[in-house]
Amino acid sequence: MKCLIVDYMHESIEQDLREIGVQPDYQPTITREEILSVISEYEGLIVRSKVKVDEELVAGADKLLFIGRAGAGIDNLDEKVLAEKNIAIFNAPEGNRNAVGEQCLGMLLSLMNNVVKADKEVRAFEWDREGNRGEELEGKTVAIIGYGFMGQSFAKKLKGLGVNILAYDKYKSDYGDEQVKQATMEEVYSEADVLSLHIPLTEETRSMVDYDYINQFAKKIYFINSSRGEVVPLDGVCQHMQEGKIKAAALDVLENEKLKTLTELQRKSFEYLSKSDKTILTPHIAGWSFESYERINKVLVSKIKDFLNEIQ
Template sequence: MQKRVLIIDTMHESLLPMLEKAGFAPDYLPQITRAEILDIVGHYQVMIVRSKTPIDAELLGKATQLEVLARAGAGTDQVDMAALQACNIALINAPEGNRDAVGEHAMGMLLALMNKLLQADAQVRQKIWQREANRGYELMGKTVGIIGYGHMGQSFAKRLSGFGCRVLAYDKYKSGFSDTYATEASLEQLWAEAEVLSLHVPLTAATRGWINTDFFNRFAHPIWFVNTARGEIVPLASLREALQSGKLRGACLDVLEQEKLDKLTPAQAVDFEWLTQQPNVIFSPHVAGWTYESYERINRVLVDKLVQLTA
């Protein structure tokens, strides 16, 4: 019997033919509401999600036939892992699908920041020609610290190799992972030696608010900071304080503590407004892994994993 697949988020058009070719029976319902999901999820063996709704005990309690939850992307912070395990439902995700996109985006943001490209572009458009004010820094030879050496961290390290960087990587959950692109290091070594820091860790109870003012103050050198992971790991207030103190030379922020900008708390709104006025802060709207290529590649990764898991 064909396994039924409920798809509740917008996906690349290639997904349905891939699933059908693999022998699944997909229902593509990207406009579905949470109430409607709760009504029908009990009829499906597989559910594919992005971030439409929390996958919590309430929803999983209705998913009486669900065997596999597939996350189209890398992050699983919206999934109640304990409830998922209690229901004996397998979880798959697709970090292999957007790791190249994240590595390239992080590199692009860092180069733009260090070379003041956004500031220079804005000035030239206003017929302001200031060469000295836009003198940049070279990435070549810098010591780059990476926190989290999974798919995303490895992708960024690989791209840094072309710039002659010394890459130090810390990963709480791995050991013995030094490779061609990075050397395993402790947090203490990163604090002592890094000139650039890039985050590639998931959002968990342990990492929420982890990279705070105290963390930044431990660095021996002022650093350039890149976050393409999750915004809730780094409070906006801590970013502001570290930039004001000079601990951060600048920041590349693809993610924010609160990405629904109309729901910022009063304190967050003040900090965000201050950050937007700084020429050494670059933003993008959580799109590091969101390229045309990764949009389709994620589908291939998920379907391949589904086939292997349900064979």
């Protein structure tokens, strides 16, 4: 059984696959056109984000049994087409959830204590203590939207810090405990001091957190997005920052991460955010740790192994 790997992976992936009887073909620089010409030869395919796995890509993939997505989101996979062709999908949110949780906590604390702003000022020989007076996290209410692997990891990091945690997940039930309250959106809008997104990109969630969504919050909020950029139109974020509804924002993802292809509106929003001293912008690195890089391999290979045992 052969598996084509079309993105860069931790070096352990080849040995891990061999140990379960799968022959890896590691081609991280392969182009889409080249994939189309050879995909018929493989039973497995492992991708990150480079390739859109759509009807065209798998049309001639008559041997293909599974696709492994090295990460959490599967928005670059056409689930309907793959289901019709009976091709299994495996992703690895268990592999990078800890890194996401740690990054979100770090960004939130940095926002509330003006760490990035203060660092820049000191480097420029400006010593402004009063202008960088921070807010304490203890006693605040943090709302987590989406309570899967990533949302739960962030909640785990928050426990012990004296915060109230509200979690909302439209597709889960009975997930509250003594430290995390299963909340309605009405409770989130009414009580939250912090909003953190942990939802996948789907047709339902695309552009969901827009100006009107944020406008429903009763308090001024800190805003964190480490999920998918397309969930949040940034013009709404900018407008709420100007109006004071959003105190500060930490964005690990953007609605268009190909910065050379920004539309006029996207460029205007990006320029505002990049110049603001109330933002933290990082290049989609929540979950991108050295540890998660290897752990994702272990999770994927374990799922592939279980799948192969089932069909044999």
